[in-house]
Amino acid sequence: MNILIVDDDQFVSLSLKTILEASGEIQVLGIGNNGKEAVTLYKKYHPQVLLMDIRMDEMTGLEAAELILKEDPDAKILFLTTFLDDEYIVRSLKLGAKGYILKQDFESLLPSLKAVVKGQNVFGNEIVTRFPDFISRTKSSHYNYAAKGITGKELEIIELVAQGCSNREIADQLCLSEGTTRNYLSSILEKLDLRDRTQLAVFYYKN
Structure with a gap:
């Protein structure tokens, strides 16, 4: 797997490279070292994953991601930062980043990179637990679920999953069996x- 590392702390970048x-x-x-260099390096190398910090001089990681994804919607960008900031998390989701993990959760970095290469979205536990709060502050979705064949019952299940409910909790709330919930x-x-x-x-949140 080949990647780029962009972080304004060179010691962090070199340490990540070595490890x-x-x-x-x-x-x-x-x-x-900054967002501008991220854009230039991405155009030069087209890595499988761009591992990037958010707060950086000259251009932030979020600004760089927006430019990169505009030119290459298939770019796989994984944010690695120390900031558990709702605004950053929300914007990274809307931009189409593949993941957002915290530097202190370092042991998950390699598995996260592997997951991103496979096309999966990766968010640390601290981020996932915030999803219900994001959703509760979001107005009704404009996404046309019906065009994808999603029924009213299925949309209810999607909303409950997004709120962090387990299959058992969904089944109880909608008067279904766990097996039926899994099938849905x-x-x-x-x-x-x-x-x-x-x-x-x-x-659900992005849409």
Whole structure:
């Protein structure tokens, strides 16, 4: 797997490069110090994953991601930051970043990179637990779920998944069996071309 690392702290960048390459599974194609360098390096190397901080001089990671994703909607960007900031998380979701994890959750970095390469969305536990709060502050969705064949019952289930409910809790609230709830979820994921509950929650919030 080849990646780019962009962080305004060169010590952090070099440390990440050393540790990740030591795994034998990662090749770091280049290192940048700010968003402008991220855009330039991405155009030059087109890495499988761009691992990038958010707060940086000259251009932030979010600004860089917006430019990169505008030119290459398939770009896989994973934010690695120390900031558990609602505004940053929300914007990263809306931009289409593949993930947002905290630097202090370092042990999850390599698995997260692997998941992103496979096309999965990755958000640390601290971020996922905030989804229900984001959704409660969001007005009704404008996404046309009916066009994807989503029924009213399935939309209820999607909303409950996004609120963090388990299958048991969903079943209890909607007077269904757990087996029926699982079947509904499988159908929903297939219709929306999603892999799992986390992707479903992210999709619901983004839309």
